[in-house]
Amino acid sequence: MELWERKLKECFGSAVVDKPKAINNEMPGLPRYVSEYLLGFFCEGEITKENLKETNDYIHEHRIDAREKEVFKKDLLLKGSLKLIDKFKVKINLTKKKEDTIQMEIPSLGISDAKVSSDILQSNDRLLIDGLWGMGEIVYNEDNKQIQLEKFKPFQLSEIDLEELIEMREQFSSDQWLNIMVSTVGLNYENYNRRQKLILLSRLIPMVENNIFMMEFGRPGTGKTYAYENISSYSRVISGSQVTEAQLFYNLTTKQDGLLVQYDVLLFDEIDKIKKTGIDEKVKNKLYQYLASGKFDRGEVEKVSECGIMMVGNLPPGGFSEEELLERLLHSSITHSAFLDRLAGVVPGWELESLKDRRKAYTKHYGFAADYFSEIIHKLRKKNYNYILNRISLEGTTIRDADAINKIISGMIKLVYPNGELTDEELKEIVDIAISYRQFVINQNFMINKDPELKRTISYLIYE
Structure with missing residues (x-):
């Protein structure tokens, strides 16, 4: 273990895991944040063959394969109760008769109208938002x-103290913290220089910053969607x-909120394929509205959301020119001036x-457990710098330039300096990155749309 790894374990205890062992022993069919939660629960202290077998046996016993759902339903019918691992989700349908207002989805059983006890619902609000992975006992x-969820244990840490992380941050240098964050994502920090580490972390800005729209283009296999x-x-x-x-x-038929309301951030993968297909006109117009105001309407329903949007795509084969990148990769429906102006910045994934080589690509070090980190970056969205x-x-700058740059700076501070303590040189490093991401958008917008008002260069001063 390196010095920063020992210090990380001392400061954060069970919130830190041996990432190589956790990654190599991921549980098939489960998100990593769930897999690492279970490994942390059964393998507290160290991952051994014995407790790893116990973990796998537990999952095998309670996780339903899609082909076996009728077998589990038969067991439920005969025994009257069943324990299973699933992502449970509750929806409230006000158009149904009173007794059917609250309906629970149990995906592995193909059930969408189960009941849930009021105690469980009151203790687990996220069942109503995007659902929760956990162990449920259904009867x-x-x-x-009728089927009802009687007992439920969510697979996530119940209490996350953001202030503890902010306080402990001062124990580490910025280089050490960058290593911790890259390792937490699951990548080997030894493969990257400092600038590349900052580029990697800037992918996460929409996870910690509300209502920001960003893009990244890079070579296949650089991990653009990996963290998400x-x-x-x-x-x-x-x-x-x-x-x-x-x-x-928003679904007008079911009265259910869409993905923009359910999540902190949406990542659109393979956005370069839009060059061939374009975006549905109605979707584009609503997205255009949302990116401008954080609001959208559908039918007579108006919604407000803080969800960020990240779009990622692969570079064109056979080389590329940065000057014409967006024009080559994006459909004309989203390269007009007003739409591009809503794009805060482009992450230079091409660097x-x-x-x-899998053995060299993934981390060899400790990092934060995925379920812990998931909650931390969610809570960081509310921090103000x-x-x-x-x-x-x-x-x-225009007003939109300034807003975009400030959001990128704020996001990077949350990820690298969550305690708000950084030198002028460190602040300058982040400001330079933020401006370069935004300046790329401005330059692309001018090159594509030829509007003289788009030809501008951003500069800055830092005051004491």
């Missing part, structure tokens, strides 16, 4: 033919470019190499 009532799929229960990856109004915004932003004077 079957032969008389009224593995470390947070508050993020959702949408593969491909096609998504409906009902899915994204990162593909992860070809305006007292630092007020020291920065931006010049040559």
Whole structure:
């Protein structure tokens, strides 16, 4: 163990895990934040063959394979109760008769109208938002033919103290903290220089910053979606470019909120494929509205959301020119001036190499447990660093430029300096990155749309 690893264990205890062992022993069919929670529960202190077997046996006994759901239903019918691991979710349908207002989804059994006890619902609000992974005990009532969730243990830490992390941050240098964060994501920090580590972490800005719209383009295999799929229960990856109004915004038939309301951040993967397909016109118009105001309406329903949006794509084969990147990779439906102006910044994923050798690509060190980190980055969304932003004077910007740059700076401070303690040199490093991400958008917008008002260069001063 390196010095920072020993210090990390001393400061955060069970919130820290041996990442290589956790990654190598991920449980099939479970998100990593769930897998690491279970490993932490059964393998407290150290992952051994014995407690790893106990973990696997526990999952095998209670996790339902889609092909076996009828077998489990038969057991439920005969025994009257059943314990299973699943992502449970509750919806409230006000259009149904009173006794059917609250309905629980149990995906592994293909059930969407189960009941849930009021005590469970009161103790687990997230069942009503994006659902919760956990161990549930369900019972079957032969008389009224109903299934009900009677007991529930969520697979996440019950209490996360953000202030503890903020206080402990001062125990580490910025280089050590960067290593911790990259290792927590699951990547080997030894493969990257300092700038590349900051680029890796800037991918997470929409996870910690409300209502920010960013893009990243890079080579295949650089891990663009890796963190979004593995470390947070508050993020959702949408593969491909096609998504409906009902899915994204609001379903007028079921009266259910769309993904923008359910999650902290949505990642649209393979956005370069939009070059061929385009975006549905209705979706594009609503997204345009949302990116401007954080609001959208559908039918007579108006919604407000703080969800961030990240779009990622692969670089064109056979080389590329940065000057014409967005024009080559994006459909004309989202390269007009007003839409691009809503894009806060582009992460230069092209500066990162593909992860070809698994043994070298993934971390060899300790890091925060995924379930702990998931809650930390969710809580960081509410932190405010305006007292630092007020020291920065931006010049040559529009209001939208300034808002975008400040959000990128704020997000990077939350990820690298959550205690708000950084030197002028460290602040300058972050401001330079933020401005470069935004300046790339400005330059691309001018090159594509030829509007003279778009030709501007941003500069800044930092005050004491």
